[in-house]
Amino acid sequence: MPEVRAPRGTAYTxxxxxxxxxxxxxxxxxxxxxxxxPDELVVYGxxxxxxxxxxxxxxxxxxxxELRADETLLVQSGRPVGVFRTHEWAPxxxxxxxxxxxxxxxxxxxRRLEKLGLTMYGQMTAGSWIYIGTQGILxxxxxTFAAVAAKRAADAAGRFGADLAGTLTLTAGCGGMGGAQPLAVTxxxxxxxxxxxxxxxxxxxVKDRYLDTVANDLDDAVARAEAAKRDRVARSIGVVGNAAEVFPELLRRGVAIDIVTDQTSAHDPLSYVPIGVDPAGAxxxxxxxxxxxxxxxxESMARHVEAMVGFLDAGAEVxxxxxxxxxxxxxxxxxxAFAFxxxxxxxxxxxFAEGKGPFRWAALSGDPADIAATDRAVLDLFPENDALARWIRMAGERVAFQGLPARICWLGYGERDKAGVRFNDMVARGEVSAPIVIGRxxxxxxxxxxPYRETEAMLDGSDAIADWPLLNAMVNTASGASWVSIHxxxxxxxxxxxxxxxxxxxxGSALAGQKIERVLTNDPGMGVIRHVDAGYESAAAAGVHIPMERK
Amino acid sequence: MPEVRAPRGTAYTxxxxxxxxxxxxxxxxxxxxxxxxPDELVVYGxxxxxxxxxxxxxxxxxxxxELRADETLLVQSGRPVGVFRTHEWAPxxxxxxxxxxxxxxxxxxxRRLEKLGLTMYGQMTAGSWIYIGTQGILxxxxxTFAAVAAKRAADAAGRFGADLAGTLTLTAGCGGMGGAQPLAVTxxxxxxxxxxxxxxxxxxxVKDRYLDTVANDLDDAVARAEAAKRDRVARSIGVVGNAAEVFPELLRRGVAIDIVTDQTSAHDPLSYVPIGVDPAGAxxxxxxxxxxxxxxxxESMARHVEAMVGFLDAGAEVxxxxxxxxxxxxxxxxxxAFAFxxxxxxxxxxxFAEGKGPFRWAALSGDPADIAATDRAVLDLFPENDALARWIRMAGERVAFQGLPARICWLGYGERDKAGVRFNDMVARGEVSAPIVIGRxxxxxxxxxxPYRETEAMLDGSDAIADWPLLNAMVNTASGASWVSIHxxxxxxxxxxxxxxxxxxxxGSALAGQKIERVLTNDPGMGVIRHVDAGYESAAAAGVHIPMERK
Ligand SMILES: NC(=O)c1ccc[n+]([C@@H]2O[C@H](COP(=O)([O-])OP(=O)(O)OC[C@H]3O[C@@H](n4cnc5c(N)ncnc54)[C@H](O)[C@@H]3O)[C@@H](O)[C@H]2O)c1
Ligand SMILES: NC(=O)c1ccc[n+]([C@@H]2O[C@H](COP(=O)([O-])OP(=O)(O)OC[C@H]3O[C@@H](n4cnc5c(N)ncnc54)[C@H](O)[C@@H]3O)[C@@H](O)[C@H]2O)c1
Structure with a gap:
């Protein structure tokens, strides 16, 4: 098993x-x-x-x-199956x-097909080569937690202030994605x-500084959490246990929990550890x-979710x-189960209705200074956006890079293309030391x-309509993206x-600038038209050509 | 409800x-x-x-x-949802x-979503705007029958020649699709x-000229069929009867039948007429x-298929x-039942392993002479392909156009691009009076x-793997197709x-020529790599870049 690490710098093969x-x-x-x-080629999830x-x-x-600038490599579930001649605008x-x-x-x-060696699970950014570590989910x-605070601050109850100070969040699953939760809360x-x-x-x-401490046992964890909540101190506490047992126990004890969620690997019942099973042998x-x-x-997840609904009934945000x-x-x-x-x-x-989503980029140089330069460019481009500025500054201080230095922030229709074109100009002018990769x-x-996540409960009932992601992949393929994936x-x-x-x-090339301008307009534009078509209000819609909306 | 008919000629809006x-x-x-x-916008199926x-x-x-040459219209289940700026190589x-x-x-x-107005059924060529009428089925x-002949010609038995001359095919079901069989055999x-x-x-x-004659009874039918077979004359004979009775009777009589198949409406047991039931009251x-x-x-189908297996045991192609x-x-x-x-x-x-499939084209002029010219071009391009030449000639004589004049024939990897580029040259030189649309x-x-039809029983078990059609759509989008669809x-x-x-x-433009050359190479190339990846032999594979096959 080779140890793999991306080459850095400006020399390339x-x-x-x-x-x-x-x-x-x-x-x-x-x-x-x-x-x-990495030895099993597993990235996350x-x-x-x-x-x-x-x-x-x-x-x-x-x-x-070996691939030329007018050729395209086809990858079928992680296996390269063909190279075809296309053209320079093609991915x-x-x-x-x-x-x-x-x-x-x-x-x-x-699983039968996977065992036959005919497919693999690509998750979202694992098989599409744009995972940047836990910063992405952070x-x-x-x-999300800021939005929870904002939503509950508007409540009459007065349990929440402007942020999460003085509140206790309960969650589970401290893995690749879920491990971002404690830092996001603090x-x-x-x-x-x-x-x-x-x-x-x-x-x-704890080693990553995403989590402050691990408690000795549940009593210790509860004591520390209640103390921090009382003192309005930002603090994260881990506790070892099965969520399907710990959640009901906390509910039974009547611990005053304000927010409840979960990021155990529940999407795959063979990854969720059932009650009574030793995780080592699971x-x-x-x-x-x-x-x-x-x-x-x-069965364990049923108990786990039943407790979450118990907290809901008790007034928590779940x-x-x-x-x-x-x-x-x-x-x-x-x-x-679907009560929350x-x-x-x-x-x-x-x-989403404004085309806002997780815009991310990485510095191929491997040099953190390149990300620092792009951070400054983003602050410069969107001076009116306070939340964005706060995030960029905090991320610069708190986020440890994993692999190639990278950054993420949410940008919308009309913003992503501006940032992308600016980054390309910076490459052209030598303000960063090597090209920048921009994805999401x-x-x-x-x-x-x-229908259980991004398109759950759409206004018009179109949750299960799958034409949109396919159109999205095709329009990005048609707009100049460097690689495109459907999972x-x-x-x-x-x-x-x-x-x-x-x-x-x-x-830094002029062609890259044109491609970036189109892809980073059309890609979030898909978000605008998808939501407008479903009946959502969108301020961005005025700038998008939507045939059925024309008078 | 408007009556819709495509404009003809060279003036366009x-x-x-x-x-x-x-x-x-x-x-x-x-x-x-x-x-x-047409009043319900239903094309077929x-x-x-x-x-x-x-x-x-x-x-x-x-x-x-209104669409410009660097814009792309997005259609979601028959509804236009957006127009984006792309580039001139884009669809x-x-x-x-x-x-x-x-x-x-x-x-x-x-059906629930369709009733809500959120989707429509696109069939294959209905929602992708390339249906050309019943010529496709024929x-x-x-x-298929040409492939049967080719397969048996390779046999040691020497029962078949280069085509079906001197052979007798038995089938049943002369309905909407099945009615193409007698003409296809002759x-x-x-x-x-x-x-x-x-x-x-x-x-x-008989009225359509898809079937030559209807016999008076089974004796008459057998006598005519045997005479035609002996004289090596192409002839189709219909006989009224229940296949579940007629097939076993022909087997009992020892009639020398070479090929046996069936297109009764067996997929729906409420449409197949059982033995002893009057079709009028069925x-x-x-x-x-x-x-x-x-x-x-x-029960009747069991007798019907038992007779088919009887013919199989007697050496027929079933x-x-x-x-x-x-x-x-x-x-x-x-x-x-699954013996054949x-x-x-x-x-x-x-x-399929050679990238062969249903290549079709239509004359935007509306002039049948344009199709006649392309027919001649195809005959000229592939002089060694007898089955193709026979089809093109007979189609010219026997097929009535529906809507814009069109033609279909099966061409493979290395052939489709040649035909496409030739057609584009013909447009450029004015050998046809308006552009030609090429699809499939x-x-x-x-x-x-x-998995129940095109990818049934793949060698490696990959019947249900759906990455291939998605890669196909993306690579055609990346190669210069004018429109691309995923259904x-x-x-x-x-x-x-x-x-x-x-x-x-x-x-007729140079750009169109380049696009056509790439799309009509890469599109059938997908067929080659899909089948090579599944373990099939393919002579065409030598000309395709397949990463995992490289030594
Ligand atoms: N926000 C999102 O929409 C989003 C994004 C990415 C992933 N996810 C989902 O979140 C989940 C977590 O993703 P991940 O990458 O962190 O997965 P992961 O496999 O890296 O981590 C899962 C964690 O859950 C723990 N776990 C399993 N069963 C448990 C149990 N019964 N009690 C307590 N802990 C248990 C495991 O030990 C592991 O640490 C997945 O289902 C993933 O699909 C959601
Ligand atoms: N090649 C393919 O993959 C393909 C393509 C299209 C259709 N089909 C299948 O082929 C079948 C025929 O399609 P169609 O559109 O022609 O159907 P259809 O309903 O138009 O015709 C069926 C015919 O079978 C006759 N029939 C029924 N029971 C009979 C019996 N016991 N003996 C003799 N004749 C009998 C009916 O009188 C009718 O003429 C269907 O099952 C269809 O699904 C296969």
Whole structure:
């Protein structure tokens, strides 16, 4: 098993920066500082892979090194399957991961095919080579908790102030994504109690400074959390335990919890550790007896969600954080699983209607100074946006880079293209030392159909319509993106979502500038038209050509 | 309800031929000579629509008239949802129809969303604006019988020559699709004996000149068939009767039959007429006693298929023609029903592995002379291909155009691009009077995932992997196609398939020539890599860049 790390600097081996960028970002996804289990090619999300297997990885790297500027490499679930002559405006790589025909879109069939070596799970940014570590989720999580505070501050109850100071948030799952929660809560001034069945996950986050401390036991954790809440001190406390047992116990004890959510790996019942199962042996057990394990995991999730609904009934702000735990709990026999909402309709949708979503970029030089320069450029471009400025400054101080230096912030229609063009100009002028890669999560305004998460409870009922992510992938392919991907499953699991991604490379050329301007207009533009078509208000709609809205 | 018919000739209102072509082909799909129920926007296949509703149709036409050569119109299930600035190599239209997230990909959910006005059924070429009438079915059937001849010609037995001359084909079912069989067999030089329980179906096909004659009785039919076979004369003979009785009787008599298939409506046991039931009263009987009718139909299908297996044992070439009769016969208690294969694995897959599939084109002038000129060009380009030459000549004589004059033939990797570039040169030189539109069915070598039909029984078990049609759509978008579509459902229904289409416009420009060369190389190239990846032999593979096959 090779140790993979992206090359740094301005010397490169591919036939152009876009190809070199794809190669570096693929490698960066497997950097031991970035990936969850690099030896198995797993980047994040339990089984989200960057390539099908090692021979596929090596073949992709070789092809990217040889690929010409008018050729396109095709990747089918992590395996390079063809190179075709296209043209210079075309993407250099086209990727389709984990897609199955509807009637076969089930976990058992997916796993059967995976075992045959015919597919892999791409998650969102694992198989599309634009994962940047936990910063990606940190920013969204930070914004979500800020939105919770804002929403509850507007309440009559007066339990919340302007931020989360003096409030206690309970959550579980301190993994690749979920591990961002404690820092996001403390950045908002609150107290966070986070449960994970695997102590090493908590320890790792303490090392990263995402989590302040790990309690000795539940009594200790509760005591510390209550003290911090009382003293209005921002503090995060980890506790080892199974959430399906700890949540009901905290409810039973009547601990005064204000916000409840969860990011255990519930989207995949073979990854969620059932009550009574030792986490160390869980993977072997799941592999040996997948059906029995699934039944037990769902039963535990039913107890876990039942407790969350208990907190809801007691007046807490409760939301599903995009891991399908409500769906699994219902399959586990719990009827009220959908009593609390998903985070998207609750907090994110108004942003989506403006084309706002998780814009991210990475410095191919490997030099943190390049990100510092882009940070300054963003502050300069959007001086009126206080929340953005606060985030950029705090991120500069608190966020440790994993792999290639990178930054994320949420930008909307009319903003992303400005930032992208500016970055390209900076590359051209030598204000950064090498090209910048600009991409995003598949979780975006106009790039996903996911009825349990991004498109839950759409105004017109169009939650399950999957034309939009496919149009998104096609329009990005047609606008000049450097690589484009269509995935199935992602964070919510097989059968539950279809989503698309794009990455552009700012290499300082005039052509890159044109491509970036179009992709970063059209891509968030998809978010605007998708939401306008569903009946949402959008201030940005005035600037987009929408045929059925014309008078 | 307007009556729609595509404009003809060289004067046009759009801002370029690709836009004008998309508009004319949309309109042509709704021409009363082409569409099944044009007033409801239904083109074919029961509910396959060209646009969501009339306001959407009118808005699409208006947008296409105004669309610039660097803009792209997005169509979501028949509704125009956005126009974005792209570039001149980009498609002018991107289409996604009927797509649903896997867990929601069911008929009831689809119908619920359709009723809400949120989607439409696109079939394959209805919602992608490249349907050309029944010529498509005739040619596909012709191609299948040509492939049967080719396969048996390679046999040691020496029973078959280069075509079907001197062979007798037995089939049943002379309906909407099945009625193409007798003409397809005689076009291949063979003798066809076709059984239908309903005399009016046979008479109708005599009127269409798809069937030569209807025999007085079985003795007469056998005598005529044997005489034609002996004299090596191409001849089709219909006989009225129930296939479940006639097939066993012919087997008992030892009639020397070389090929056996069936296109009765076996997919629906309430449509297949059981032994002893008067066809005139069958529908009422089926409605009144569906379970009894189903049992009797399956029992009859068991006898029907048992006779087919009898012919197989006697050395005939026997295949299922996509109507599920094997499955029904097994339900009727016949164990050896799956002793013979389906037509795709048996004959079509080797063609798919060479990138061969249903290449079609239409003359935007409306002038049949333009198709005659392209017919001559195809004959000139591929002089060594006898089956192709026979088809082109006979189609010129026997096929009545519906709507804009059009032609279809199967061409493979390395052939389609040649034909496309030639057509574009002909437009440039004025050898045809207006541009030519070049497209295909979604049923093609590398454009569909459909485990009950096109991808049934793949060698490596990858039947349900849906990455391929998505990569196909993206690579065509990246290669210069004029419009590209991704559909769900098509001919096999919701939940059962995902497939993609592309159309190129040969307007005689140098740019069009480059685009056509790339699209018509890469599109069938997808068929080659999809089949090579699954383990099939492909002579064409030598000319395609396949990373995992490189030494
Ligand atoms: N906000 C979003 O929309 C979003 C984004 C990304 C991921 N997700 C979802 O969030 C979930 C977590 O993602 P991740 O990348 O952190 O996954 P992960 O596999 O890295 O981490 C999951 C964590 O849950 C823990 N865990 C499992 N069962 C448990 C139990 N019963 N009790 C306590 N802890 C348990 C594991 O030990 C692990 O640390 C996934 O379902 C993912 O799909 C949501
Ligand atoms: N190649 C393919 O993959 C493909 C394509 C299209 C249709 N099909 C299948 O082919 C079948 C025929 O399609 P169609 O559109 O022609 O259907 P249709 O309903 O128009 O015609 C069926 C014909 O079968 C006759 N028939 C019924 N029971 C009979 C019996 N016992 N003996 C003799 N004749 C009998 C009917 O009289 C009728 O003429 C369907 O099952 C369809 O699904 C397959």
């Amino acid at each position: 591919a036939k152009g920066w876009p190809q070199e960028a794809a190669k570096r970002m693929l490698m960066n996804n497997l950097d031991p500082d970035v990936a969850e289990r 339990g089984t989200g892979r960057a390539a099908r297997d090692w021979p596929s990885f090596h073949a992709i790297v070789r092809e990217l090194d 250099r790589v086209l990727i389709a991961n984990s897609n199955l025909v509807g009637d076969w879109a089930t976990w058992p069939e997916f 920013q969204g999580t930070y914004e 950045m908002n001034g609150g107290v966070c109690l986070i449960v994970d069945v695997d102590e090493s996950r908590l320890r790792r986050r 993977a072997d057990y799941a592999a040996a007896k997948p059906e029995e394990f699934t039944d037990r995991a769902r 939301f599903d954080y995009g891991n399908s735990i409500r769906g699994e709990a219902r399959l586990g026999g719990y009827d009220r 909402p998903g985070f998207v309709p609750a907090y994110i949708r108004p942003l 999560d598949h979780l975006d305004a106009g790039s996903v159909a996911s 199935h499953g992602g964070g919510v699991g097989i059968g539950r979502s279809i989503h698309a991604g794009q990455v552009c490379v700012a290499d | 759009a801002k370029g031929w690709p836009q004008e072509a998309a508009k004319r082909m949309l309109m042509n799909n709704l021409d009363p000579d082409v569409a099944e129920r 029961g509910t396959g629509r060209a646009a969501r509703d009339w306001p959407s149709f009118h808005a699409i036409v208006r947008e296409l008239d 002018r239209v991107l289409i996604a129809n009927s797509n649903l997230v896997g867990d929601w990909a069911t008929w009831p959910e689809f 040619q596909g059937t012709y191609e 076009m291949n030089g063979g003798v066809c004996l076709i059984v239908d329980v309903d005399e009016s179906r046979l008479r109708r096909r 529908a009422d009987y089926a409605a009144a006693k569906p379970e009894e009718f189903t049992d009797r139909a399956r 295949f299922d023609y996509g109507n599920s009769i094997r499955g029904e016969a097994r339900l009727g208690g016949y164990d050896r 294969p389906g037509f795709v694995p048996a004959y079509i897959r080797p063609l 069915d979604h049923l093609d070598a590398g454009s569909v995932a459909s 769900h459902g098509g001919g096999v229904g919701i939940g059962r398939s995902i497939h993609a289409g592309q159309v190129c416009v040969a307007d």
